[in-house]
Every structure is written in structure tokens, then in C-alpha cells.
Amino acid sequence: MRRYNEVLASLAQPGSYEPLFDIDTRNDDIFWELWIEGFMQAMNLAPDGWxxxxxxxxxxxxxxxxxxxxxxxxxxGEAQILTCYVRCCVQEGRRPWLAHRL
Structure with missing residues (x-):
């Protein structure tokens, strides 16, 4: 419930919301697939707005x-892309959120 309240409070302040990524502690990879799946499920809750x-x-x-x-x-798995390209993009995109690890 604490995380829910944090998200709710941050949404009241434009520009303050940041994604929270789970990170594989063995190799520091981001489990971005889990995040994107949850985000898409959330988008389906209010499709008209999106x-x-x-x-x-x-x-x-x-x-x-x-x-x-x-x-x-x-x-x-619906698109073909090099794994190294995705890893590079995710690693670059996550830099601002490194402090927000699970």
C-alpha cells in the first residue's frame, strides 16, 4: 500500500512520476519486460484516455x-530485434532511475 500511496502522490505533481524497475542482482539487467507488461495492463484500464x-x-x-x-x-516475441540492441536501449534509459531499484 505504501508504493500505491507514493505513486498517487507523485501523480499529483506533474513530471515527478518515474518507473520502478526490478533489477537482476546477478548481472544488473533490468526486467523491463515485466514493467512494460504491467504498463500495458494499466493502459487497458482507461483506453479512451490513451x-x-x-x-x-x-x-x-x-x-x-x-x-x-x-x-x-x-x-x-511479436517483433524481431537484436537482444544487444534492447539491452543497450534499456541500460541507457534506466540511468536516471538507478536509485529506484527494487
């Missing part, structure tokens, strides 16, 4: 949604 964002003129938000959708297809 459709409005996708239809908006906000290029940054649309690019973010496109990236999330691509990661979801990769995680589900």
Missing part, C-alpha cells in the same frame, strides 16, 4: 506511446 493522447498533436507523447507499443511487441 486514445486521446495518441490522437493529439503532442509529438512527444505520441512518440512515447509508439516506443511503449514497440517494447510490448518485442517482449511478447
Amino acid at each position: 486514445r486521446r493522447i495518441a490522437a493529439s498533436d503532442d509529438a512527444s507523447s505520441k512518440a512515447g506511446l509508439k516506443g511503449i507499443a514497440k517494447l510490448h511487441t518485442i517482449a511478447n
